[in-house]
Amino acid sequence: MNELDAILAPYQGRQRDALLPVLWDVQTAYGYISADAVHAISHTLRVPESDIYGVIGFYSLFHDEPVGETVIRVCTDLSCGLAGADDVLHELLVEIGIGHGETSSDGRYTIGHTTCLGLCEHAPAALVSRRGVGEHSVASATSQRLLNGTERYGAVVGGDALNLLQDLDQPLQDYAALRQALFDLTQEQVIAEVEQSGLIGRGGAAFPTGMKWKFTHAVDKWPKYVVCNADESEPGTFKDRVLMEHRPHLILEGMALCGYAIGASKGYLFVRGEYPLATSEHLVEAIAEAEAAGLLGDNIMGSDFSFRVEIRRGAGAYICGEETALFEAIEGKRGFPRIKPPYPTTHGLFQQPTVVNNVETLSAVVGIVEHGAAWFKQWGTEKSAGTKLISISGHVGRPGVYEINPGMTLRELIEDHCGGFVGELQAVLMGGAAGTFLTPDEIDVRLTFEDLRAAGSTLGSGAIMVFNTSVDMRDVLGRLGKFFQHESCGKCFPCQLGTQRQMEILVREPLAGDRERLVDIGLTMTEASLCGLGQTAASAVLSAIQRWPELF
Amino acid sequence: MTKTVTLTIDGDSITVPEGTTILEAARQLDKDVPVICYHDATTANGLCRVCVVDVNNGRVLQPACVAACTDKATVETRNERVERSRRTILEMLNSAVDLAEAPEIQDLMDDYSVDRERFPDAKRREHDLKDDNPFYVRDYSQCVLCWRCVQVCAEDAQYTFALTLDGRGFETHVSTAFDIALTDSPCVFCGQCIGVCPTGALKPKVEFGIQQGWSMEDIQRSTRRPRRKNITIED
Ligand SMILES: Cc1cc2nc3c(=O)[nH]c(=O)nc-3n(C[C@H](O)[C@H](O)[C@H](O)COP(=O)(O)O)c2cc1C
Ligand code: SF4
Ligand code: SF4
Ligand code: FES
Ligand code: FES
Numbered sequence: 003m004n005e006l007d008a009i010l011a012p013y014q015g016r017q018r019d020a021l022l023p024v025l026w027d028v029q030t031a032y033g034y035i036s037a038d039a040v041h042a043i044s045h046t047l048r049v050p051e052s053d054i055y056g057v058i059g060f061y062s063l064f065h066d067e068p069v070g071e072t073v074i075r076v077c078t079d080l081s082c083g084l085a086g087a088d089d090v091l092h093e094l095l096v097e098i099g100i101g102h103g104e105t106s107s108d109g110r111y112t113i114g115h116t117t118c119l120g121l122c123e124h125a126p127a128a129l130v131s132r133r134g135v136g137e138h139s140v141a142s143a144t145s146q147r148l149l150n151g152t153e154r155y156g157a158v159v160g161g162d163a164l165n166l167l168q169d170l171d172q173p174l175q176d177y178a179a180l181r182q183a184l185f186d187l188t189q190e191q192v193i194a195e196v197e198q199s200g201l202i203g204r205g206g207a208a209f210p211t212g213m214k215w216k217f218t219h220a221v222d223k224w225p226k227y228v229v230c231n232a233d234e235s236e237p238g239t240f241k242d243r244v245l246m247e248h249r250p251h252l253i254l255e256g257m258a259l260c261g262y263a264i265g266a267s268k269g270y271l272f273v274r275g276e277y278p279l280a281t282s283e284h285l286v287e288a289i290a291e292a293e294a295a296g297l298l299g300d301n302i303m304g305s306d307f308s309f310r311v312e313i314r315r316g317a318g319a320y321i322c323g324e325e326t327a328l329f330e331a332i333e334g335k336r337g338f339p340r341i342k343p344p345y346p347t348t349h350g351l352f353q354q355p356t357v358v359n360n361v362e363t364l365s366a367v368v369g370i371v372e373h374g375a376a377w378f379k380q381w382g383t384e385k386s387a388g389t390k391l392i393s394i395s396g397h398v399g400r401p402g403v404y405e406i407n408p409g410m411t412l413r414e415l416i417e418d419h420c421g422g423f424v425g426e427l428q429a430v431l432m433g434g435a436a437g438t439f440l441t442p443d444e445i446d447v448r449l450t451f452e453d454l455r456a457a458g459s460t461l462g463s464g465a466i467m468v469f470n471t472s473v474d475m476r477d478v479l480g481r482l483g484k485f486f487q488h489e490s491c492g493k494c495f496p497c498q499l500g501t502q503r504q505m506e507i508l509v510r511e512p513l514a515g516d517r518e519r520l521v522d523i524g525l526t527m528t529e530a531s532l533c534g535l536g537q538t539a540a541s542a543v544l545s546a547i548q549r550w551p552e553l554f
Numbered sequence: 555m556t557k558t559v560t561l562t563i564d565g566d567s568i569t570v571p572e573g574t575t576i577l578e579a580a581r582q583l584d585k586d587v588p589v590i591c592y593h594d595a596t597t598a599n600g601l602c603r604v605c606v607v608d609v610n611n612g613r614v615l616q617p618a619c620v621a622a623c624t625d626k627a628t629v630e631t632r633n634e635r636v637e638r639s640r641r642t643i644l645e646m647l648n649s650a651v652d653l654a655e656a657p658e659i660q661d662l663m664d665d666y667s668v669d670r671e672r673f674p675d676a677k678r679r680e681h682d683l684k685d686d687n688p689f690y691v692r693d694y695s696q697c698v699l700c701w702r703c704v705q706v707c708a709e710d711a712q713y714t715f716a717l718t719l720d721g722r723g724f725e726t727h728v729s730t731a732f733d734i735a736l737t738d739s740p741c742v743f744c745g746q747c748i749g750v751c752p753t754g755a756l757k758p759k760v761e762f763g764i765q766q767g768w769s770m771e772d773i774q775r776s777t778r779r780p781r782r783k784n785i786t787i788e789d
Contacts, residue, residue: 037731037732040731040732050708050715050718050731050740051715051731052715052716052717052718052729052730052731052739052740053715053718054731055718055720055729055730055731055732056718056719056720056729059719059720059721059722059729060721060722062722066732319722336719341599341600341617341620343622487723487724488723489722489723490722490723490724491722491723492699492719492721492722492723492724492725492726493599493601494600494601494602494603495590495601495602495603495604495643495646495647495698495699496603496639496642496643496646498699498723498724498726499643499646499647499649499650499724500642500646501723501724502650502676502677502723502724503646503649503673503676506673506675506676506677510675513674519672519673522638522641522642522645523642523646525635525638525639525642526638526639526642526643528614529606529613529614529615529635529639530603530606530614530615530639530643531603531614532600532601532603532617537614
């Protein structure tokens with residue numbers, strides 16, 4: 003049996019949903035996916051070759067042409083840009099003697115850039131892929147470090163650490179909340195507790211979690227699925243990474259609780275491809291541990307509830323954080339968002355009823371079931387119940403992930419917890435690339451969903467990026483423009499065309515009429531795009547036009 | 555009995571079966587809602603968004619071709635918001651794609667007072683002409699990405715799967731696997747894709763030859779069916 007056959011052997015009899023895993027295996031072995039490999043995969047999974055080719059072409063981490071033994075991608079997004087990433091990239095290219103995106107003639111290196119890697123507290127960051135080995139991240143990247151080897155980074159955590167950020171790195175004990183649910187609570191009682199807790203989804207769209215579970219529970223159609231959204235690609239967001247690396251069992255227990263509540267026996271945990279293999283392997287180990295302890299798998303703790311979790315790796319596409327695009331990715335397709343309705347509660351993964359929740363949301367559920375809704379509501383406000391994780395980066399003393407009691411102000415968070423502002427504050431970007439800017443006189447806003455909404459801003463996924471007066475805001479806007487241009491899936495015209503036109507205007511010298519052009523493009527993307535990406539791709543730009551009209 | 559919904563479209567009331575799209579209802583009332591990607595014979599995917607209408611003054615506009623009518627809704631098919639979106643989409647499309655052979659889109663651009671020079675120095679989607687078979691030529695510089703050709707080649711009709719979308723975002727384009735010639739692909743030259751293409755991107759070689767001013771002899775030579783080489787029997 004040749005090497006390719008050996009790689010494909012475990013996939014015999016599998017179908018299209020195994021496509022991303024196969025492509026990863028082939029690429030890890032060969033560095034790229036050749037036409038011969040596509041031909042063989044097509045036979046194994048019975049998927050047309052053209053479709054496989056289209057899938058490879060959609061995901062940034064897949065290659066259909068040979069690349070170097072080591073592929074280095076330096077993050078040149080917002081926080082890394084501030085920390086000198088452009089220089090690191092330039093030095094690397096000079097050192098190896100190649101141009102951007104090229105492969106060295108000895109075949110050892112391919113070097114390029116990438117959008118945010120979710121390591122912003124360690125900016126500048128880079129992703130290194132080695133043939134036959136896989137991906138790892140390099141924190142505080144320098145060209146020497148990137149060429150010389152592996153590096154581990156520690157998570158920077160802080161804030162009040164009231165709930166989710168407690169007990170980091172604890173060995174597996176028991177799934178006490180799950181035990182309680184299985185033996186003392188009905189499905190309806192679990193859902194009621196989650197509803198009463200007022201928990202709102204932590205992935206950015208701020209939908210009430212209990213309601214989502216209730217709708218899915220009510221559908222008379224099986225199988226049902228639980229999907230944990232760990233795609234975490236919103237620039238400036240890295241809280242889910244910290245949970246995956248330091249509290250994997252909390253996430254798995256939350257998924258199992260959801261499975262019990264809605265009547266699902268299968269869960270998928272979809273991790274963005276840029277998170278290093280170590281992150282997903284960590285989760286794979288945690289699953290094995292839990293299965294060995296009878297906390298996951300068949301007849302959990304001797305009950306008649308069975309639940310298994312499968313890890314899926316994305317392959318480089320911000321859009322796959324959008325829930326329906328994520329389903330398409332798991333199904334082995336290009337990550338195009340679907341038209342809604344129908345919603346995932348009735349037509350989700352494989353067109354079956356599905357709950358899709360963010361990593362932090364599912365983690366929060368565990369405490370709610372174990373200690374009750376009232377316990378959870380001791381923190382936060384009526385409309386922003388419970389603690390919230392914030393990823394903060396840029397010009398603050400201690401960038402990192404902070405667990406806060408919602409209601410504290412942005413200024414308090416930064417001055418009392420994050421080591422204060424570095425330099426003189428110019429602007430804060432709330433909610434990541436899809437968010438909005440605040441000026442220095444707006445930072446006494448309270449950090450709750452409702453206060454920020456009232457201020458015309460957003461908490462979004464909890465990303466906060468801080469810029470001091472050394473930063474050229476046009477440069478920041480240019481990077482935002484490039485991000486969306488790179489990440490638009492291309493399905494609908496307003497975003498496919500608008501992200502390109504918006505980026506062009508933001509990176510060139512200003513021309514008369516640009517402000518009107520940006521407003522027309524921005525409002526058209528916001529009002530006419532198919533999904534949340536296009537609908538927010540201009541939100542930071544439009545907020546900047548309001549605050550700093552002289553820049554345009 | 556099927557459930558019905560009643561709504562008003564530009565002030566006119568209409569009652570339709572539940573599930574009827576806004577486009578269908580508007581057409582029953584003889585309202586003109588423009589479309590680019592929509593085609594009666596292919597799955598509607600809500601791509602072009604020139605069909606957007608204002609429903610209940612909502613946060614976002616709704617694509618009439620796929621959005622279902624809802625009870626008591628107030629729909630405006632052409633107000634200021636709708637016009638801005640349609641005009642801007644057309645301006646951006648025109649700045650990226652060669653629309654010279656898309657008369658319907660040209661008419662739309664006139665109707666919406668499009669500034670054809672709105673985006674100076676904008677990058678265009680330019681592709682080399684693909685003339686790799688005796689039957690048709692493909693000029694993707696004229697492709698608006700309506701997906702119809704890909705769909706009829708796949709599950710909407712032919713189940714041949716010669717075509718796919720490649721790339722992402724602005725760089726998205728229609729391609730065969732690894733961009734091989736159509737003659738090396740599973741293409742059976744059924745011509746369905748040509749039939750649904752709304753622009754000049756896909757056209758019969760004869761038509762192309764006449765446009766180029768080729769002689770009848772040249773056209774005949776270029777469209778002669780080659781003997782199929784490379785036929786291998788798979789085990
Ligand atoms: C472009 C885009 C990217 C998104 N990325 C993520 C993501 O990385 N993680 C996430 O949990 N939700 C993301 N979402 C939101 C999801 O669609 C979905 O609302 C969420 O996963 C639901 O979980 P929640 O209710 O627990 O927040 C994204 C949405 C859009 C439109
Ligand atoms: S809004 Fe953008 S990302 Fe969403 S479907 Fe349209 S092109 Fe794709
Ligand atoms: S080639 Fe024609 S039918 Fe195919 S996507 Fe382009 S415009 Fe549509
Ligand atoms: S890792 Fe570079 S900006 Fe987030
Ligand atoms: S016609 Fe409705 S989106 Fe194209």
